[in-house]
Amino acid sequence: MDINSCYQPLDLVRSAAKANVAGLFCSIAAAVPDRIALCDGNxxxxxxxxxxxxxxxxxxxxxxxxxxxxxxxxxxxxxxxxxxxxxxxxxxxxxxxxxxxxxxxxxxxxxxxxxxxxxxxxxxxxxxxxxxxxxxxxxxxxxxxxxxxxxxxxxxxxxxxxxxxxxxxxxxxxxxxxxxxxxxxxxHRAIIARSMVFHVLFATPDEDNFVAWxxxxxxxxxxxxxxxxxxxGTVWCLDGYQPDRLIELIERIKITWLVLVPGMVGDFVARLQARPFKVKGIKVIGAMADLIPREEIGAATTLLQAPFLNSFGATETGLAPATGGNIVIGVVPDSLSKAQTPFCDLRLVDPEGREVAVGQPGEVSLSGPTLFSGYWNNDDTNRQDFRGGRFHMGDVLRRNIDGSLDYVDRVKYMIKSGGENIYPAEIETVILTDTRIETAVVVRKVDAKWGEVPVVFLVCRDETVSEAEVVALCRSSLASYKMPKQIRFIKDEELPRSTTGKIQRHLLEKLI
CATH class of the missing domain: 3.40.50.12780 (ANL, N-terminal domain)
Structure with a gap:
């Protein structure tokens, strides 16, 4: 027997296992040719x-x-x-x-x-x-x-x-x-894997509806x-946020996941409160709960009678690494601890790549089939972000004793002050417990004694907020080395933002 003949069947098996998006779509199209795939207006x-x-x-x-x-x-x-x-x-x-x-x-x-x-x-x-x-x-x-x-x-x-x-x-x-x-x-591999994870997370029915707005x-x-x-399933195309059309659709079709994003939840809640409506059926709503006022989360889940998706993912990872849990209906959450997404290998590591202990902040190091294939024509960034054969997200999480995960901050925002690591989000979270404050952004300032110190920019709903009150609030909850060394009040329109609305911290640092 020629030993080489043993390998040909293995090659054929490997070939048969290589599915791509085109082949899978053609297969489902042959299976359900008359089912509606896309709706775009009329x-x-x-x-x-x-x-x-x-x-x-x-x-x-x-x-x-x-x-x-x-x-x-x-x-x-x-x-x-x-x-x-x-x-x-x-x-x-x-x-x-x-x-x-x-x-x-x-x-x-x-x-x-x-x-x-x-x-x-x-x-x-x-x-x-x-x-x-x-x-x-x-x-x-x-x-x-x-x-x-x-x-x-x-x-x-x-x-x-x-x-x-x-x-x-x-x-x-x-x-x-x-x-x-x-x-x-x-x-293709990443899209297929993301589709499968999505299906597992939401237990989607065969004839699902997704509103792509x-x-x-x-x-x-x-x-x-x-x-x-x-x-x-059926995809309903909407060219942007059209609240009246969204309400029409939630009354007409069953939806597994109704996407609601930061910046529109409050408006959508107000519109729902202003008119009678009846939900056909929604399994889960929302995304990125960390960026949405918590009272809006409670109001939205109550009105739509669906839990809120406590998601954490990225363009590079899909819904991984931590989109496994929901915020229950009617609850204004005290905590936004997240559940790890299935089918991803998540580790929290220090700057040397060593796993940190439970309770300690660490950068997300990820491997799994949902991952992207790197940044186009950007070898230097790819070498850095994929060091050690794993993707380093640049996000810092903390694993709790029960296995849940808390978001801490971006690695690049970390402030090193007198040998201590300070994550801006720790300070921002404390300050935002004062409901008169709309936005808090902590950035670093070079300091001759400590190396770097935190400075906070505040946008307030109420002009009565004083610097002394903010200092007292921080002192009640933060270690002394995390105390902001300067507090600056600013108007929302003065905050430098990218086209997608992200605050550009490096430009705020230049204002100090």
Whole structure:
């Protein structure tokens, strides 16, 4: 017997185990061809129709001489075509770069130049903006209406090529608080794993409904829209926050996860309180509970009769590492301790990579199938963030005795004062217990004696708040070395923010 003959079956097995997004979507489309896949305003597409439309887009890519691994940039609002393009890229073996059109011209130029797209698909309402960027290296495809005329000459049949699940599918741009956005490369493998984790976390039914209203250039609508389509559910496209339409949908359809995000929960609660409505059925609401006023969480869960998702994840990780628990209906939570997400290997480590003890803060070090494939064309950052063969998130958590996890802060915000580590969020959390204070931001200041000391910027709802009151509040709960050495009152509009609303701490430090 030739020993080499033993290896051929193993190779065939390995090949059969390599599923990709395109193959899985085509399989579910064949199983439920007449089920509704996408709803966009008055337009509805069945799985058969969505399969055909994405095939037409794939053939359009072929007509533009694209090859596997090429990048196609997309500059669109939320619409059915966004999902068609993602599926077409998956079928062809391309990488779709989701441009955040809310960025500044400089940031948008950088995002585009970073990935060097061969083709840019742009909405007719954004052509002028794109033209003003002066990007001439890529051909433009302008879309409007339902694209029937654009696609009519392209076949609705397409033969899937062989594709490794580690191949890139999406580039989503992270909105850092310093510097320019980085392009996070998300593979077929990661999207499939995120879909499976999503299904396990929420026990989603076969005919699930997902409302994709948050921007498609961020992970929430993209990850969970594709997850829904890979399971045979229906995605409802909304181009941004449309509260009346959202209320109409919660009365009409059953929804596993209704996404509510910081900045809109209070408004949505007020609108719900102002009119009669009846929920068809929601399993869980919300996201990023740490960033939402806790009384808004209690009000939202009461009105919608659904628990609030106590999530902690990132573009780079999906819902991992700590999205395993919910805040129960009607509760204004005292604690936002989180449960670890299943199917991820989470460790909390010190700067030398050693695991810290229970109760001690440590940086999240992660491995697992939901992870992205690194930052596009950024080897230095990849070497640093993937040191030791694990992804270091830059977020600091603390594991409690019961196994739950508490968020502490970002590593890069840590202040080293006299040999002690101070995390700004520790101070901010104490100060925000005074309901007259709307925003507290702690940054570092260079100090000749201690090296660095904390300084706090405050936005107050009530002008009666005094510096002495803030000092007394901090002294009652914080160690002396964590006491802010300076308190500065500021108006909300004076806080420097990125286009996604993140406060740019490095610019506040320059004001000190």
């Amino acid at each position: 337009r509805q597409y069945s799985y058969r129709q969505l399969d055909a439309r994405s095939n037409q887009w794939a053939n359009l890519f072929a007509g533009n001489a694209l090859v596997q691994g090429d990048r196609v940039a997309v500059m669109l609002g939320n619409c059915a075509e966004y999902f068609e393009l993602e599926l077409a890229a998956a079928k062809y073996g391309l990488i779709l770069a989701a441009l955040n059109w809310r960025l500044s011209d400089e940031e948008l130029q950088n995002c585009t130049n970073l990935v060097q797209p061969k083709l840019i698909v742009v909405g007719v309402d954004m052509v002028e903006r794109l033209t003003g960027l002066g990007i001439t290296s890529a051909k433009q495809v302008v879309i409007s209406d339902d694209c029937i005329e654009l696609l009519k000459d392209y076949s609705n049949s397409f033969t899937l090529p062989a594709l490794d699940p580690e191949a890139g599918l999406l580039i989503l741009y992270t909105s850092g608080t310093t510097g320019l956005p980085k392009g996070a490369l998300v593979s 948050t921007p498609m250039y961020h992970m929430v609508s993209t990850d969970h829209g594709l997850a829904t389509l890979l399971r045979g």
